[in-house]
Amino acid sequence: xxxxxxLADIPIGEAIRVEADVPIAVFRVAAEDSDGADSTVYAIDxxxxxxxxxxxxxxxxxxKVECPLxxxxxxxxxxxxxxxxxxxxxxxxxxxxxxxxxxxxxxxxVPATVExxxxxxxx
Amino acid sequence: xxxxxxxxxxSLAGVSTARALREQGFDGRLTLVGDEPHPPYDRPPxxxxxxxxxxxxxxxxxxxxxDDALEVDWxxxxxxVGLDTAGRAVLLAGGERLVSDAVVIxxxxxxxxxxxxxxxxxxxxxxxxxxxxxRAELVPGARLVLIGGGFIGAEIASTARALGVDVVVVEALxxxxxxxxxxxxxRVCAGLHADNGVRLLTGVGVERVLGxxxxxxxxxxxxxxxxxxxxxxxxxxxxxxxxxxxSGLAIDPVGGGVRTDAHCATDVAGVLAVGDCASPYRxxxxxxxxxxxxxxxxxQPATAxxxxxxxxxxxxxxxxxxxxxxxxxxxxxxxxxxxVDGDQVEIxxxxxxxxxxxxxxxRNGEPVAVFAMNRPRPFGxxxxxxxxxxxxPV
Numbered sequence: 001x002x003x004x005x006x007l008a009d010i011p012i013g014e015a016i017r018v019e020a021d022v023p024i025a026v027f028r029v030a031a032e033d034s035d036g037a038d039s040t041v042y043a044i045d046x047x048x049x050x051x052x053x054x055x056x057x058x059x060x061x062x063x064k065v066e067c068p069l070x071x072x073x074x075x076x077x078x079x080x081x082x083x084x085x086x087x088x089x090x091x092x093x094x095x096x097x098x099x100x101x102x103x104x105x106x107x108x109x110v111p112a113t114v115e116x117x118x119x120x121x122x123x
Numbered sequence: 124x125x126x127x128x129x130x131x132x133x134s135l136a137g138v139s140t141a142r143a144l145r146e147q148g149f150d151g152r153l154t155l156v157g158d159e160p161h162p163p164y165d166r167p168p169x170x171x172x173x174x175x176x177x178x179x180x181x182x183x184x185x186x187x188x189x190d191d192a193l194e195v196d197w198x199x200x201x202x203x204v205g206l207d208t209a210g211r212a213v214l215l216a217g218g219e220r221l222v223s224d225a226v227v228i229x230x231x232x233x234x235x236x237x238x239x240x241x242x243x244x245x246x247x248x249x250x251x252x253x254x255x256x257x258r259a260e261l262v263p264g265a266r267l268v269l270i271g272g273g274f275i276g277a278e279i280a281s282t283a284r285a286l287g288v289d290v291v292v293v294e295a296l297x298x299x300x301x302x303x304x305x306x307x308x309x310r311v312c313a314g315l316h317a318d319n320g321v322r323l324l325t326g327v328g329v330e331r332v333l334g335x336x337x338x339x340x341x342x343x344x345x346x347x348x349x350x351x352x353x354x355x356x357x358x359x360x361x362x363x364x365x366x367x368x369x370s371g372l373a374i375d376p377v378g379g380g381v382r383t384d385a386h387c388a389t390d391v392a393g394v395l396a397v398g399d400c401a402s403p404y405r406x407x408x409x410x411x412x413x414x415x416x417x418x419x420x421x422x423q424p425a426t427a428x429x430x431x432x433x434x435x436x437x438x439x440x441x442x443x444x445x446x447x448x449x450x451x452x453x454x455x456x457x458x459x460x461x462x463v464d465g466d467q468v469e470i471x472x473x474x475x476x477x478x479x480x481x482x483x484x485x486r487n488g489e490p491v492a493v494f495a496m497n498r499p500r501p502f503g504x505x506x507x508x509x510x511x512x513x514x515x516p517v
Contacts (some may be wrong), residue, residue, distance in 0.1 A: 059503050084139070
C-alpha cells in the first residue's frame, strides 16, 4: 500500500499525481450515491495511453477525465476510453481511505485489456 | 436521401468522417480513397516519438478492431485525379470512376519543397515514409541544417538533438513562430533552441542547397555556408487541391483551401470538405480560414457528417476556438484561440525564464487566446473558458 496523503488535502473535483513504479493519478470526485460520503476516490495510471500526457492535469467531468493534450476521455471506474484518439484502456488501481488517509494498492496487475474486464463494463 | 458517400483522403480527417457518418446513423455504402498505400496513421509522432525511435510503426495506426464495424470499402494506394461534380464522380488514376450521392474532400496538405532539384539527403516530413527515411540519417554526430524554424522545424530539431545530432536552424523571419504565436511568445519559444545547444539563425534566407549527388552544405543569402550532412525543409504545407482543378469548386485565394461554409458544405450540393484542405467560414476570422491543426481534422468531420445527413448543427467549440500543441525538447507548448497582430499579451502565471508559464492574449480587453508552456492544467481551464465565450449566444 502506498500512502497518498490526507483525503482533506485533495479538493473535490481535483487530482494529484503519485510517483509509484509508474505515475498514478488519484482523483476525488463528488459522490454519486448517498452512502454518506461526499466523495469517492479513484486511481488510474497517470500517463495517457494515446500519447505522453499526465491525466492528473486533465479535465474532470463526473467519473470521466479528459486528457489535457488530445481530449481522450477515460472512465475512472473502468479505465476504458470512450473513443478516439485513445485505443487502449488505462489501468485502474484500488484505493482505500482509512481514518481520513488515502492509500493506493500497489499495482501488480497486468495492463488492462478490454477482454479482461467484466463483460457488463465493456462498452 | 444519401445512400452512398465517397471520402477522398484516408488520414485523420477522412477516417474521422467515416466514423462520424456511422455514429450519426449513416448505413449506406461508404468508400474511402487514400493515395498512400499504408493503412491510416497518425502524423504528429512523425516529428517526435516515431522519428526518435521511441514509438513503433504500429503505435501510429489510427484504426482499431472497433473500426471493422465501419464497413468501409477501402481504396488505399489510389490517387484521386479529378472530381466530376455533375456526375458526382471521383476519378481515380487508372481511369476508375467512383460514383456516389455525396463526396467529402479530406485530401489534406503536402509539405512545401524547395524549388528545383535537390541532392540526396534533403528531406521533408509529411508521411511515415518521409520520417522513416529521415530517421535513418539522424546518426550521432551528423550535421543537420533545418530550413524553417516553425513547429515542424523546431520539433525535428529537438528530436535530432536528443539523438546526438549537431543541429542548426535557419529561419527567414526575425522571430520564429511570430505568425501563430506573436513575436513576444515566439521569442520565448525560440529560446528553447539555445537552451538545448541548437544554433538558431534568424532573419536570413536560404539561397540554395549545395552538393553533387549528396548534400554538402546550405548557402544562405548573405553568403554564409553551413556544412550539412542532412537537410530538412520545414517551410510549411500546401493543401492538396490541384486534383480539383476544373471541378468548379471555389478555392480560397488566401489559404488555398476548398471554400466551405461553417458547416463544411461547399457551394456544390453534396460535396463537402474537411481538415487541412478546407477553408471553412469562421466567425472570428470574418471569412474563410484554413487550419492545419490535428484537432481540427479530428473534430470537424462530425460537423460535416451532420450537414451531409441533413441535420446541420452549431459549429463545435473546437471550430470556434482552434487548438494546437507542440512538443519541443522537454517542453510542451499549447495554444488555443485566435490571435492577430496588435493583441495584448500578458503572462498571467508562472515564469518565462523557468520555461513554465501561461500567457493570455487580449483584444479590447477581452481574452481571445491562451498559450502555455509546461502548464497544462490552467491551460485546460482557459481553453474551456474561451470556448464558453465563443459559443455563448450573442
